[in-house]
Amino acid sequence: MKAQHTSKSAAKLPSDAAQVLTIIKYFFLDYFRSRRFFVLLLITIAVGLLITGVVGYYRPQSFLSSDLAFLSNFWGEWVSFVIVLSAVFFGGDAISSEFQNKTGYFLVGNPIRRSTIYIGKYIAALLGSIIILLVFTAITVGNSTYYFGFGVPYEFFESFLFSIVYIISVMGLAFLFSSLFKSNSVAIIVTVILMLFVFSLIETLVANLVVTEPWFVLTYGSEIIRNILISPYPPAHTSSAHGVPFSIATYNASVPEGLIIMLAYFVVSFIAGLTIFERKEFT
Amino acid sequence: MADMAEPSVQAIDLTKRYGQFTALSKLNLKIEGSKCVGFLGPNGAGKTTTLKIFTDMIRPSEGKALINGIDVHRQKKKALENCGALIETPEIYPSLTAKEALIMIAEIKGIPRKKREREAESALSRVKMRAWADKTVGKFSKGMKQRINVAAALLGDPEVILLDEPTSGLDPRGMSEVRDIIKNLKRENKLIFLSSHLLNEVSEICDEVAMINHGKLLAYGKIEDIVKKFSKESTNIVEVSFSRPLANSVLHKIRGINGVSKVERSGQTDLNINVKGGIPGQEKLLSRLVSMKCGVIGFKPASSALEETYLNLFKEVT
Ligand SMILES: Nc1ncnc2c1ncn2[C@@H]1O[C@H](COP(=O)(O)OP(=O)(O)OP(=O)(O)O)[C@@H](O)[C@H]1O
Ligand SMILES: [Mg+2]
Numbered sequence: 059m060k061a062q063h064t065s066k067s068a069a070k071l072p073s074d075a076a077q078v079l080t081i082i083k084y085f086f087l088d089y090f091r092s093r094r095f096f097v098l099l100l101i102t103i104a105v106g107l108l109i110t111g112v113v114g115y116y117r118p119q120s121f122l123s124s125d126l127a128f129l130s131n132f133w134g135e136w137v138s139f140v141i142v143l144s145a146v147f148f149g150g151d152a153i154s155s156e157f158q159n160k161t162g163y164f165l166v167g168n169p170i171r172r173s174t175i176y177i178g179k180y181i182a183a184l185l186g187s188i189i190i191l192l193v194f195t196a197i198t199v200g201n202s203t204y205y206f207g208f209g210v211p212y213e214f215f216e217s218f219l220f221s222i223v224y225i226i227s228v229m230g231l232a233f234l235f236s237s238l239f240k241s242n243s244v245a246i247i248v249t250v251i252l253m254l255f256v257f258s259l260i261e262t263l264v265a266n267l268v269v270t271e272p273w274f275v276l277t278y279g280s281e282i283i284r285n286i287l288i289s290p291y292p293p294a295h296t297s298s299a300h301g302v303p304f305s306i307a308t309y310n311a312s313v314p315e316g317l318i319i320m321l322a323y324f325v326v327s328f329i330a331g332l333t334i335f336e337r338k339e340f341t
Numbered sequence: 342m343a344d345m346a347e348p349s350v351q352a353i354d355l356t357k358r359y360g361q362f363t364a365l366s367k368l369n370l371k372i373e374g375s376k377c378v379g380f381l382g383p384n385g386a387g388k389t390t391t392l393k394i395f396t397d398m399i400r401p402s403e404g405k406a407l408i409n410g411i412d413v414h415r416q417k418k419k420a421l422e423n424c425g426a427l428i429e430t431p432e433i434y435p436s437l438t439a440k441e442a443l444i445m446i447a448e449i450k451g452i453p454r455k456k457r458e459r460e461a462e463s464a465l466s467r468v469k470m471r472a473w474a475d476k477t478v479g480k481f482s483k484g485m486k487q488r489i490n491v492a493a494a495l496l497g498d499p500e501v502i503l504l505d506e507p508t509s510g511l512d513p514r515g516m517s518e519v520r521d522i523i524k525n526l527k528r529e530n531k532l533i534f535l536s537s538h539l540l541n542e543v544s545e546i547c548d549e550v551a552m553i554n555h556g557k558l559l560a561y562g563k564i565e566d567i568v569k570k571f572s573k574e575s576t577n578i579v580e581v582s583f584s585r586p587l588a589n590s591v592l593h594k595i596r597g598i599n600g601v602s603k604v605e606r607s608g609q610t611d612l613n614i615n616v617k618g619g620i621p622g623q624e625k626l627l628s629r630l631v632s633m634k635c636g637v638i639g640f641k642p643a644s645s646a647l648e649e650t651y652l653n654l655f656k657e658v659t
Contacts, residue, residue: 071450071451080449087441160429163428163429164490
């Protein structure tokens with residue numbers, strides 16, 4: 059006799075949102091405990107202390123003329139580096155590793171959408187990066203307090219918010235590449251090269267050879283992080299040095315432009331990365 | 342009837358192509374009810390490919406894969422709601438402890454908060470990894486990880502269980518422990534679909550087998566039927582277990598039964614008996630043994646019968 063089967067209702071599947079929270083929780087834990095997080099933290103602290111040391115020793119006028127000047131040279135100049143580095147550390151192989159390291163086999167065969175995994179991992183990586191950003195912020199504010207006393211100008215809060223937007227978009231891009239490539243190292247290298255070299259190269263070339271605003275370059279948009287700390291805000295376009303073969307042109311995105319560029323990069327890369335991950339096969 | 346439906350796994354014209362190469366070709370297979378089905382076939386036959394489609398790790402080029410009647414690719418979350426799967430040898434997030442990794446899966450599967458920890462712990466005990474609960478998985482050996490993978494697949498007491506060579510990488514004790522786990526699951530109205538190369542494992546724990554080669558299904562049915570259909574010899578080997586050790590006189594009597602050509606001891610209380618006459622011959626042998634009141638408690642065609650069939654079948658085709 060065959061036992062009659064009745065559908066079990068004991069375990070009810072959690073909503074997608076609840077599953078996203080689960081993924082965030084465990085991946086954040088996984089990131090937080092990884093050696094990678096520790097290394098990134100050390101690099102960030104080392105960079106912070108290095109600038110602190112150099113400024114303290116040489117006391118450059120460019121830093122010490124005003125609190126805004128200090129922040130634009132300290133924070134404005136270096137925070138992008140910290141952000142790109144954390145996006146690479148946390149996002150560079152976030153999706154490719156699921157394939158290359160076969161960890162995806164542990165997760166994907168469960169009743170959970172792939173988009174849930176992608177979104178959860180993205181948010182976990184973002185939280186990890188924000189911790190690193192906060193460490194760098196603390197070092198910056200500590201220095202500023204030492205030279206200029208308590209309280210930072212409100213432009214710094216704006217700059218901090220812009221840097222969060224920048225992380226959001228760089229992380230989206232890192233996730234896109236990690237979703238595009240199955241190899242961890244390729245995904246990481248492409249992200250690094252793009253963020254550190256290609257974008258700034260394109261930006262310079264476009265501005266100087268084509269003499270157009272490089273509005274399609276992410277790092278161009280991100281310059282508002284520093285520009286907001288410059289008083290007065292730099293002009294949209296300047297060109298100088300007419301004698302030489304090329305005129306040296308500089309463009310500056312306005313705050314809304316910068317935000318739109320960064321958010322557009324986030325939206326496009328996030329959707330593209332997610333779509334690729336949804337269709338990618340675990341072969 | 343809908344909510345009284347039996348668990349089922351069904352492939353409809355399931356086809357998978359990699360470029361020009363067809364890894365799976367119009368596979369049609371319907372497994373229904375509480376039973377354990379072995380999935381057999383040589384290397385590269387398409388077993389893993391099939392199971393990956395059933396967990397939406399890869400997409401079919403054509404056809405459909407249904408679990409409990411729900412299309413896995415279209416409605417993955419719903420289709421896998423009551424399914425536990427272990428495909429190949431997954432790696433586990435290295436900084437998580439064994440228990441954390443299992444609790445994560447328990448959360449995903451919707452095990453209530455209060456029960457998660459307890460279920461994760463009992464799953465760990467089940468695979469004899471309780472002592473390692475709070476160690477990070479990164480340093481585990483291959484077999485230890487595979488034990489955690491088995492535990493993860495069984496979390497939440499799923500009614501459909503898909504296993505792709507679950508004992509791969511396990512030590513002999515681990516293999517037999519996992520076999521016992523699966524045998525116990527069979528008592529709980531589960532549908533277990535398991536690929537394996539270990540024919541003794543399959544004939545010990547499975548009721549039915551599906552045989553596949555070059556992406557095509559060659560046979561599906563009860564082990565006895567398949568053995569009968571594809572074995573050339575009319576002699577079958579039957580493994581018989583008794584509740585007590587047998588006296589030589591009893592052995593002598595068994596040798597005398599009609600159709601029995603050979604009787605061998607395979608343990609204190611076990612015999613291997615060669616018997617002619619196919620299934621009817623085996624039936625007669627069993628009723629004779631029972632009537633002898635010598636304490637028969639187990640009777641099944643030996644693994645070597647399946648092995649014989651396997652070798653015949655795959656020789657004929659290739
Ligand atoms: N990504 C891929 N690209 C091309 N061919 C593939 C790919 N993945 C699998 N195959 C082919 O599909 C066929 C079926 O492979 P599959 O892994 O399903 O075999 P299997 O029955 O699980 O074998 P094994 O017993 O060795 O595990 C093989 O011939 C394999 O070469
Ligand atoms: Mg396989």
